[in-house]
Amino acid sequence: MLDLQFARSNTFRWTLMVAGVLAAFILALFGFIYWTIDDYLITRSDRVISAHIDGLGGLTAERRLEAIDERLRQDPRGVQLAAIFAADGRRITGNLESLPAGLNIDAPPQGVDIIRIDRGGREHQTIRAIARRMGDGDVLVIGRNVDEVREISRVVGQALALGLLPGFCLCLLAGAWLSVRAQKRVEEVNQRVRRIIAGDLRERLPHRTADDPLSKLAIIVNGMLDEMETMIHALAGVGNDIAHDLRTPLTRARLALERGRTNATSLEQLQAVVDKAIAGIDQSLTIITALLRLAEIENSRRSAGFGNVNLHDMLREVHDIYEPIAENKDIALQVEVERPLTVRGDRDLLIEAVANLVDNAIKFTPDGGKVSIKLLCDGSEPVIRVTDTGCGIGEQEREAVLRRFYRSDKIRNTPGVGLGLNLVAAIVRLHGFRMTIHSGPGCQVEIACPDQPD
Amino acid sequence: MAKVLLIEDDAETAEEIKAELADRGFDVEWSANGIEGLDKARSSQPDAMIVDRLLPGMDGLTVIETLRKEQVRTPVLVLSALGAVDDRVRGLRMGGDDYLTKPFAIVELVARMEALLRRPAESRETTLKVATLEIDLIERTAKRGDRAIELLPREFRLLEYMMRRADQLLTRAMLLEEVWNYKFVPATNLVDVHMGRLRHKVDGPGDPPMIHNVRGAGFILKAVP
Numbered sequence: 001m002l003d004l005q006f007a008r009s010n011t012f013r014w015t016l017m018v019a020g021v022l023a024a025f026i027l028a029l030f031g032f033i034y035w036t037i038d039d040y041l042i043t044r045s046d047r048v049i050s051a052h053i054d055g056l057g058g059l060t061a062e063r064r065l066e067a068i069d070e071r072l073r074q075d076p077r078g079v080q081l082a083a084i085f086a087a088d089g090r091r092i093t094g095n096l097e098s099l100p101a102g103l104n105i106d107a108p109p110q111g112v113d114i115i116r117i118d119r120g121g122r123e124h125q126t127i128r129a130i131a132r133r134m135g136d137g138d139v140l141v142i143g144r145n146v147d148e149v150r151e152i153s154r155v156v157g158q159a160l161a162l163g164l165l166p167g168f169c170l171c172l173l174a175g176a177w178l179s180v181r182a183q184k185r186v187e188e189v190n191q192r193v194r195r196i197i198a199g200d201l202r203e204r205l206p207h208r209t210a211d212d213p214l215s216k217l218a219i220i221v222n223g224m225l226d227e228m229e230t231m232i233h234a235l236a237g238v239g240n241d242i243a244h245d246l247r248t249p250l251t252r253a254r255l256a257l258e259r260g261r262t263n264a265t266s267l268e269q270l271q272a273v274v275d276k277a278i279a280g281i282d283q284s285l286t287i288i289t290a291l292l293r294l295a296e297i298e299n300s301r302r303s304a305g306f307g308n309v310n311l312h313d314m315l316r317e318v319h320d321i322y323e324p325i326a327e328n329k330d331i332a333l334q335v336e337v338e339r340p341l342t343v344r345g346d347r348d349l350l351i352e353a354v355a356n357l358v359d360n361a362i363k364f365t366p367d368g369g370k371v372s373i374k375l376l377c378d379g380s381e382p383v384i385r386v387t388d389t390g391c392g393i394g395e396q397e398r399e400a401v402l403r404r405f406y407r408s409d410k411i412r413n414t415p416g417v418g419l420g421l422n423l424v425a426a427i428v429r430l431h432g433f434r435m436t437i438h439s440g441p442g443c444q445v446e447i448a449c450p451d452q453p454d
Numbered sequence: 455m456a457k458v459l460l461i462e463d464d465a466e467t468a469e470e471i472k473a474e475l476a477d478r479g480f481d482v483e484w485s486a487n488g489i490e491g492l493d494k495a496r497s498s499q500p501d502a503m504i505v506d507r508l509l510p511g512m513d514g515l516t517v518i519e520t521l522r523k524e525q526v527r528t529p530v531l532v533l534s535a536l537g538a539v540d541d542r543v544r545g546l547r548m549g550g551d552d553y554l555t556k557p558f559a560i561v562e563l564v565a566r567m568e569a570l571l572r573r574p575a576e577s578r579e580t581t582l583k584v585a586t587l588e589i590d591l592i593e594r595t596a597k598r599g600d601r602a603i604e605l606l607p608r609e610f611r612l613l614e615y616m617m618r619r620a621d622q623l624l625t626r627a628m629l630l631e632e633v634w635n636y637k638f639v640p641a642t643n644l645v646d647v648h649m650g651r652l653r654h655k656v657d658g659p660g661d662p663p664m665i666h667n668v669r670g671a672g673f674i675l676k677a678v679p
Binding site: 275285292296320321322324325328 | 540
């Protein structure tokens with residue numbers, strides 16, 4: 001299957017095309033070389049035979065015959081051709097059987113077919129020749145075998161066969177190999193992706209060295225898969241937490257109702273039981289509301305309801321709202337503003353975030369403590385800092401407090417849903433701000449609000 | 455007797471609401487789908503309507519929109535299982551006067567119904583008076599009898615809201631929405647703390663109390679103690 005498929009793959013088609021173009025180019029190059037050399041050799045031959053015929057033409061008839069004999073004898077390569085024909089066409093001397101047909105007399109050198117007779121038989125050759133009529137009416141023919149040209153063309157052809165054909169084959173092989181290899185890898189990736197789709201979240205894509213693009217892609221995709229696996233596990237964890245946190249109050253409600261139905265003997269008792277049940281159901285509903293709110297914020301787009309928010313006014317408002325609550329617990333709630341600062345954001349959400357932080361701070365600070373809301377400028381960034389003198393958040397709990405439903409063991413008996421900081425974190429993320437939690441003697445939460453380009 | 459039209463497709467929920475409103479002295483008419491509800495709204499001219507958002511036939515918001523186009527100004531309370539802020543804003547923009555997310559406490563529904571039926575008329579008066587309690591909306595001052603009451607801005611807003619709706623039950627959620635402009639429910643019992651302070655100022659020692667806490671429901675400013 002694979003053997004046939006590679007021929008249809010893109011890699012292979014490309015290789016084939018490139019190889020074809022290369023071959024055509026090389027052919028053209030060789031053709032050019034051949035043509036140039038051919039031209040050069042013919043010009044040279046023509047020059048030589050023209051010079052000879054000029055030389056021989058100036059001699060007497062006897063000397064001419066001697067010169068021709070001499071010339072033919074001293075030609076080990078057998079490239080020289082010469083003959084004298086009488087006016088009636090009879091051969092007087094030389095190695096040509098007859099005056100070549102089509103050879104123009106007293107014309108520049110030209111190519112003609114002749115029959116050569118000096119080497120023990122008749123031999124057809126194509127030569128360059130020139131003919132001239134002498135003073136006595138004889139026709140002198142001087143020729144030169146341009147076999148060298150054919151030799152060169154043979155060499156060029158051989159070179160072509162030796163170079164081009166194997167090269168072309170090599171190209172095809174390389175193309176086939178590359179495409180088969182690519183196909184194998186794609187097939188492997190396909191299989192693994194199918195396994196991931198089927199639910200095997202631990203599967204990863206194969207990769208070799210970091211330098212090849214496919215491996216780079218695989219590494220990036222693997223990174224994404226890691227992230228997704230973590231998120232899916234986290235989600236499953238959140239699901240469990242939600243189930244647990246919803247079940248607890250519902251169980252209480254159910255138990256109360258069940259026991260009340262059996263044991264209550266008066267209307268007052270039954271009402272007490274029902275009140276307890278309603279409280280349990282309300283607690284579950286509060287959790288659902290908080291979760292939906294969290295999802296709403298996490299899914300909303302930035303800048304939907306964004307405008308300029310005066311942080312100082314906002315903090316004063318939060319202070320006004322929480323001041324009586326703090327006073328009830330004998331906590332000093334202070335607001336300090338270095339200078340008025342403005343950020344782009346959703347005022348309602350930002351109030352919600354700061355209110356949550358202040359709410360937490362007051363909740364976790366023992367009576368007689370202190371909570372301060374500060375607006376300061378760190379470099380060019382406005383920073384909102386909420387500090388309390390409560391129990392603080394331990395180093396190992398910093399990450400955990402941002403998890404849903406996380407409630408520190410230290411505060412198990414304080415009422416709450418355990419989603420407050422998640423809400424704050426979601427709002428902060430939506431704005432592109434940063435939240436950091438420090439811990440000294442108490443707890444200090446900072447929201448840095450860098451300017452976000454819209 | 456106030457006539458209320460309830461358009462709600464869940465029979466059990468409708469039954470409970472009908473029974474509760476009937477107990478409170480309302481005359482309740484019920485319709486289980488949007489088209490029939492719209493017809494009833496046109497024919498029987500109720501004093502107020504309670505409309506569920508998701509209804510068979512025609513959805514609740516379309517019913518309200520249609521009525522508003524016909525210049526019907528009947529106050530409408532929208533009920534919905536969709537609780538997101540955007541849904542709420544949409545419900546109010548389409549002509550609803552108040553919006554309540556399911557599930558809700560029945561006292562919340564009744565309180566909001568009463569509030570819709572007894573919406574204070576826009577008045578040009580610059581002072582409000584309930585029994586001996588009096589506030590000046592321009593000077594931002596309050597007094598009970600001859601005793602002047604020092605109020606913070608938000609306390610003044612709270613008192614003004616309550617005086618405009620004297621003798622009505624005001625739930626915590628209503629107060630949060632209207633006085634604090636909160637679109638979320640804070641973890642702490644904010645309203646109670648603020649109300650406690652206001653009550654402390656309004657009901658001085660020796661005065662008969664005017665601000666009453668209705669257990670599990672909310673608060674009432676009563677003219678006659």
